[in-house]
Amino acid sequence: MNTNPIALVTGANRGLGLEVCRQLAMHGYTVILSGRDFEKVTQAAQELSSATQTVHPLALETGSHDSVMEAAETIARKFGRLDVLVNNAGGNFDTDSLTTTVAMDYVRETLEMNLIGAWRVIQAMLPLLRKSSHARIVNVSSGAGAFESEIGFGLTKMGGAAPAYSISKTALTALTVKLASELKDSGILINAVCPGWTATYPGGEAQGARPVAEGAASIVWAAMLPGDGPSGGFFRDGEKLSW
Numbered sequence: 273m274n275t276n277p278i279a280l281v282t283g284a285n286r287g288l289g290l291e292v293c294r295q296l297a298m299h300g301y302t303v304i305l306s307g308r309d310f311e312k313v314t315q316a317a318q319e320l321s322s323a324t325q326t327v328h329p330l331a332l333e334t335g336s337h338d339s340v341m342e343a344a345e346t347i348a349r350k351f352g353r354l355d356v357l358v359n360n361a362g363g364n365f366d367t368d369s370l371t372t373t374v375a376m377d378y379v380r381e382t383l384e385m386n387l388i389g390a391w392r393v394i395q396a397m398l399p400l401l402r403k404s405s406h407a408r409i410v411n412v413s414s415g416a417g418a419f420e421s422e423i424g425f426g427l428t429k430m431g432g433a434a435p436a437y438s439i440s441k442t443a444l445t446a447l448t449v450k451l452a453s454e455l456k457d458s459g460i461l462i463n464a465v466c467p468g469w470t471a472t473y474p475g476g477e478a479q480g481a482r483p484v485a486e487g488a489a490s491i492v493w494a495a496m497l498p499g500d501g502p503s504g505g506f507f508r509d510g511e512k513l514s515w
């Protein structure tokens with residue numbers, strides 16, 4: 273029986289997800305590092321594993337019902353429960369698109385990637401999370417989906433740009449509120465987090481984006497909330513954001 277808390281992170285072969293895995297492992301969590309390319313997650317997990325801590329790779333494509341169900345079965349078989357789920361997989365920050373002209377196929381793909389994928393993973397992992405006495409779900413959302421955002425990326429700040437991404441993240445934060453409301457007596461705390469504008473791409477820091485470790489710490493805060501912590505909120509760096 274594994275006595276360490278067990279955490280699953282999606283989209284963790286690179287960027288924020290990878291760093292969240294590293295930080296959770298340093299905090300003593302048993303980390304399941306998942307992604308859609310098994311070779312990449314295996315390599316990333318090997319790099320994060322240390323003499324004292326094994327990081328476990330897992331194939332998980334959030335867009336595939338079969339892949340998600342298979343991942344849940346694997347976790348049930350190997351670990352028996354889940355204490356933390358970080359829905360990090362996402363993307364399609366479509367700054368070159370406009371609301372009036374963006375292709376509907378692209379909108380659909382982005383909603384699948386940023387909203388429905390996370391929703392699917394939550395439904396599949398819920399039986400395992402219910403077996404934990406202190407489960408936490410973190411949905412990695414974005415200030416781009418907020419009506420008010422102090423850093424210029426909010427719904428009212430970018431004109432029509434990034435329509436698919438922004439609206440998918442608004443919906444992900446809304447999903448967080450609905451789930452927290454439904455699960456309020458379950459002991460499971462579920463929150464949305466904006467990591468802030470984070471340098472997960474080459475040259476990001478030179479443009480003013482924050483270091484990856486800082487953005488990831490914002491997510492890890494919500495994964496490690498105490499039992500009397502908030503649920504159904506939207507946070508950055510532990511501070512509640514209006515949205």
Ligand SMILES: NC(=O)c1ccc[n+]([C@@H]2O[C@H](COP(=O)([O-])OP(=O)(O)OC[C@H]3O[C@@H](n4cnc5c(N)ncnc54)[C@H](OP(=O)(O)O)[C@@H]3O)[C@@H](O)[C@H]2O)c1
Nearest residue numbers: 283285287288308333334335360361362414468469470472
């Ligand atoms: N960076 C920022 O400034 C920022 C700000 C606010 C919010 N966020 C959010 O933070 C999260 C991580 O961002 P990031 O900057 O680290 O992005 P990133 O470097 O582009 O990494 C995205 C990760 O998501 C994975 N992914 C995408 N679709 C997937 C799917 N269907 N199934 C499984 N994995 C999938 C990617 O896998 P592959 O490698 O296989 O493509 C990759 O591992 C995203 O949700 C993003 O929207 C980022």
